Amino acid sequence: MAGNKIYQTITFILISCSALLSYGQTLNLNSHINHADRLRQDFTFFRNSIQNTHPSLNRYSDEKTMSAVFDSCYASISEKTTDLEFYKMLKILMSKMKDGHLYCSLPPALETFRSERASFFPVKLRFIDGKAWVDAVAAPQIPAGSEIISINKQPINAVIPELFKYIVSDGNIQTKKYHILNNFFYFYYFIEFGETPFFDVDYKLKDGQIKSIKIKADLEKNILKNENANVHQPLLDFSIKSNQIALITIRSFEPSELKINYSDFLKNTFKKIRELNIKKLIIDLRGNTGGRDTYGSQLYSYLANKPFKYYKSLQTITMKMDFDKFKSNVSSYNNLTPKMFKKVHDNQYQLTKEAHPNLEIIYPDQSYNGEVWFLIDGLSFSTTAEFCAIAYSNKRGKFIGEETGGTYDGNTSGVQSELVLPNTKMEISFGTVKYEMAVKTAKEIGRGIIPEYKIQPTSQDIINKNDVQLNFAFQLAGQDNN
Structure with a gap:
C-alpha cells in the first residue's frame, strides 16, 4: 500500500496564493508554445494517464459525470490560466475522484516560492465538530482554547467547505480532511483566499467574550518550528x-x-x-x-x-x-x-x-x-x-x-x-x-x-x-x- 507515502505527501501538497498568479504565468518552459496550449497538453497527458491506468475513476461517480468534469476542466483553460490556477483545478478534480491515494505537487518554482518567501496565517488550529479552536502551540496573540469565529470577516463555517474542495479523501469521508486542516490549514487558506500581510480575526474566549485582533502573516518555517515535539514517540x-x-x-x-x-x-x-x-x-x-x-x-x-x-x-x-x-x-x-x-x-x-x-x-x-x-x-x-x-x-x-x-x-x-x-x-x-x-x-x-x-x-x-x-x-x- 502507499498509505504512508500519501500522508507524507500531504506535507508537500503545499500551495501558493493570488499574489503568485502573475508569477505563475511566467513559468513557460516551451516559449514556442502558447501558454494555454501548454496547459492543455499537460491536462490531456494527465487525463489519458488516469483513464488508461487508474482502475477506480468511476468507483463513486458514474462515467458520464466524471467525463463531464474532465471536459469542463479542459474547456476552462485559457491564455489567462496561470500555473497556480491550473494546479488548483487539478486539485479540485482529484478531490472529486474521491481517492485518498491521489497526489499532485506544485510546479517546482511555485514550491520554492512557497517554502522560502510566502507568508501564511500563523495560528495553528484544531477542528472539532466543524469548529476551529486555537491549539496549545499556537502563536501567542490568541489564547489557546479560544474558538475562531471568523478570519477577514468570513465565518469559519463558510471557510471550511472552500478548503475541503482541494483535499483528496476516500469516498465521502470528511474526518481525514479535518485532520489535514489540523496540520495544514494555513496552506489551504492561502491557496483559496490568497496572500495578505495581516489577518483580522474574531475569536471567542472560554468565558464567552468575543475579541478581535489583527495578526501578522508569517513564514512557514516559523509556523512549523514546534511541529516535531512528538517525533520520538515509538511507532x-x-x-x-x-x-x-x-x-x-x-x-x-x-x-x-x-x-x-x-x-x-x-x-x-x-x-x-x-x-x-x-x-x-x-x-x-x-x-x-x-x-x-x-x-x-x-x-x-x-x-x-x-x-x-x-x-x-x-x-x-x-x-x-x-x-x-x-x-x-x-x-x-x-x-x-x-x-x-x-x-x-x-x-x-x-x-x-x-x-x-x-x-x-x-x-x-x-x-x-x-x-x-x-x-x-x-x-x-x-x-x-x-x-x-x-x-x-x-x-x-x-x-x-x-x-x-x-x-x-x-x-x-x-x-x-x-x-x-x-x-x-x-x-x-x-x-x-x-x-x-x-x-x-x-x-x-x-x-x-x-x-x-x-x-x-x-x-x-x-x-x-x-x-x-x-x-x-x-x-x-x-x-x-x-
Missing part, C-alpha cells in the same frame, strides 16, 4: 496496564519507518499476552496512515478465531504494469507477472490468488480469543483501514474514536503510478490496483469504519493532553487509565 509499543489489560500501539505499517522488526514484535507481544493469560486488549491505530498491506492481515491473524479471507479481489484496467515495482523484495506482491492477470471484461483484469498473499485463505496464528477495543481516527488510512474493515466485518471487537480516513469497502493503491507533466513539471501519483475487501456489505458506500463509540476530545482535552479516547477504552475494559 510500535506494548505495555500491560493494571487489571491485566494489554495496550498495543501501532502508529505505522511502513517497514522503512519501523525501528524494530514488525513480525518479531507481533510474535513476542502475543506470546507475552498468552503467557500472562490476558483477556482484555486495546489496539491503538490512531494516526496510522498505512504501509505494507500484509502487515494488516498479519495483525488480524493473531486475533482471528477461524480461517479468513482478507481481499475479495484485486483489479486493474491494464496489463501494462511496472512489474519491477511488484517484486516481492520491494512490495507485498508475489513477483507479479502477466500470467497472474485474468481478463474479466473489456479493459478489466482480475489478479489471480497467486499474485498476492492476501488473496489466499489466511489461518489464525497463535490466536488471541479475549476482548478487543480498537482506537481509530481520520488518519487511520490505507492498510490500517483495511485491517479495521476485516475486524469490523467479523465483529472481532469494538471501535472507539472517529470514522477512519480509509473506506470500509476498499481503496485504490498497490504500487503507485508516478508521472511528471511535461510542461508544468507537476508530479502526479495514483494507485494502479483496485482493492476490494472481503467484508459484509456496507450500509453506506464510500464511508469508513464508523466506531460504535464516537469520542471526540474538546479543545481543553487537547491543551491538557487528556486522551479521552484511550481513557474511555480503559473504562470499557474495566479500569481507569493510570
